[in-house]
Amino acid sequence: TTEADLSADGRLLAIGTDSGRIVVVDSATGFVLRDMSASDLPVRGLSFGVSGHTLVSGHWDGTARVWDLKTGDITREFFPSKSSSAGGPPKVTEVQVIDEERVLLAGADGHIGVWSLLDGRLLTDFTGVVRYVWDSDYSPSLDKIFVSNRLGAKDGKLGAVLDLKT
Numbered sequence: 061t062t063e064a065d066l067s068a069d070g071r072l073l074a075i076g077t078d079s080g081r082i083v084v085v086d087s088a089t090g091f092v093l094r095d096m097s098a099s100d101l102p103v104r105g106l107s108f109g110v111s112g113h114t115l116v117s118g119h120w121d122g123t124a125r126v127w128d129l130k131t132g133d134i135t136r137e138f139f140p141s142k143s144s145s146a147g148g149p150p151k152v153t154e155v156q157v158i159d160e161e162r163v164l165l166a167g168a169d170g171h172i173g174v175w176s177l178l179d180g181r182l183l184t185d186f187t188g189v190v191r192y193v194w195d196s197d198y199s200p201s202l203d204k205i206f207v208s209n210r211l212g213a214k215d216g217k218l219g220a221v222l223d224l225k226t
Contacts, residue, residue: 065106065115072129074115076103082117084129094132098125105155107163109177116163116177122150124165126177138175140182141167156196156205158224164205166193172207174224189220 063076066087073087080101084094098119105118114135115127126136141150151168158164158174162183166172172186172193190209198205203224212218 062102063104063106065108067108067112068110069112072108072112074106074108074117076106076117078102080119082106082115082127084115094127094129096127096132098134099123104151104153105165107155107157109157110160114177116155116157118152118155118165120149120151122152122167124152124155124163124175126163136177136180138165138180140165140171140173140175141169153210154193154196154207156198158198158205159200162224164196164198164207164222166196166207168192172222184224186220186222189222190217191215 061075065074073085075083080097080099082096085092099121101120107116118124122141124138125134128135141152153168154166156164162174163177165175170188170191173182174184192210193207194210195208196205205222208219209217
């Protein structure tokens with residue numbers, strides 16, 4: 061398991077794997093509801109849509125995908141990441157659904173952006189605020205996201221608070 065997320069109502073659990081599989085289970089019974097895959101590279105980010113009908117996944121192939129959980133189909137793909145500064149492949153390292161319209165997508169290349177779930181546009185670019193986002197948390201009351209920096213010990217910046225109102 062590389063990543064997991066629980067739906068807002070607690071009914072669904074999504075689990076990502078090193079082999080690129082995403083398994084969605086009923087959290088009460090453990091029954092597998094969906095077994096999805098679009099890449100054989102690791103899944104690093106998972107975040108349920110607010111309604112619980114969609115799931116956004118981030119992959120180490122540089123792609124973020126929006127899944128329709130009723131059909132198991134991919135409804136949108138984002139390509140927010142570039143090759144890392146160390147010359148490695150592009151990696152989406154974090155996804156965080158903000159609301160039904162916005163999602164945070166971040167990569168190992170320092171790219172951090174808020175994207176439209178409705179039309180796929182980049183809404184706000186925070187690239188360079190930290191070098192390698194590994195995790196995030198959203199405060200709806202403040203409309204701010206905290207992002208952690210995996211390389212914080214090396215560059216002295218452990219994370220950043222992103223104000224989505226500006």
